Amino acid sequence: MKVVIGMSGGVDSSVAAIRLKQQGYEVIGLFMRNWDTSINQDILGNPNLNNPICPQEADYNDALKVCKKLDIPLHRVDFIKEYWDNVFNYFLEELKTGRTPNPDIMCNKYIKFDLFVKEALKLQADYIATGHYAQIINGKLLKAIDLNKDQTYFLSQLNKEQLHKVLFPIGDLNKKQVREIAYKYELITANKKDSTGICFIGERNFTKFLANYLPNQIGDIINIDTKEILGKHIGLMYYTIGQRRGLAIGGTTKRMYACGKDLTKNILYVCIGANNPYLYSDQAIIEQINWFDNTVHNCSAKFRYRQNDQKVQWEYLDDGNVLVSYNNLKAITPGQACVFYLDNLCLGGGIIKEVRKNNQKLWYL
């Protein structure tokens, strides 16, 4: 059986490749490059501009070394235009509407588990594999054994067909074990730091990064309790609900958080205090819902990556969207994914469209 594995140049995919070999598959590596700093005008806030070799190429070199060591071939494909069209454009359009998108979820849906798969099929793959921390058992998507690294949140927009031919070889390992294996095989990636930031792009100063694509739009910051103007913001797209840092307003005893936006008046609403009622809600409407299993209405959910599972109930609305009810949660943010779980089983997910409290849409969101 032939498996094409996405090699990122990181430790996880390296070890995933090892495990596939151990399991007797014929393993073929495929490296993707989806972001180009100069083509994509990624200038402001880019910490790697002066590097002699860009991070994507450094990653490719690492992947190449690992593949050589493991004696597997490495192919390469660029989806720079496709990434822009399917992921980054979505990302920017969402930001323009004041929402907080999750580009990596769309990257998985349109790039890693679509275009990548098609490319793998060209190589006569029977299966494709990635270094995600997640498990597929009997066709069901389950959280990784290492709950701290679990990435099912990012896989919640995949459909069952996409999962059909996928293997997650390290989903049953802890991160520590993964590194131990890499170390044992003397892989160059064994001690490589986990990558963060938007997938394929990397760590950025977010405000400066966005300024490359979305111009500043200065407006008032208003205390939602007192309606007092407290200062100026530089553009609503630069802030997310529940955000504290970057507001640049001092003088208060308690911390201040972004809690709402008015697109038409270009107002950023803030509130004082981490427990301010304006930060809380008890219902949300979820759109673009994607179910693996829609039979369990009492379950749990995450509304943001790394949030603890929250007890929720859901029901269908007439338009096919889903109404989720929960008990007073903080900083639920339109544009972010809501992903449903029953224990470790991922039931599906969608995108937060509307946030509600006391049976009403929050007027300030």
Added chain:
RNA sequence: UGCCUCGUGGCCAAGCGGUAAGGCACCACACUUUGACUGUGGCAUGCGCUAGUUCGAAUCUAGCCGAGGCAG
């Protein structure tokens, strides 16, 4: 014009003769495949300015500058 009060880091604010608390903001780091949240650390050789008194002043005195207030 006279009298009174007040001027401490970006903001708020302790200290009131013994050698600059704290909070917010900001910065760095940790955490993290989404922008968070959270945590840890850093952040005034100087307290409007200039002279004095004193072993020693942000703290006392005088003048000046500035912000308020009362009287006219």
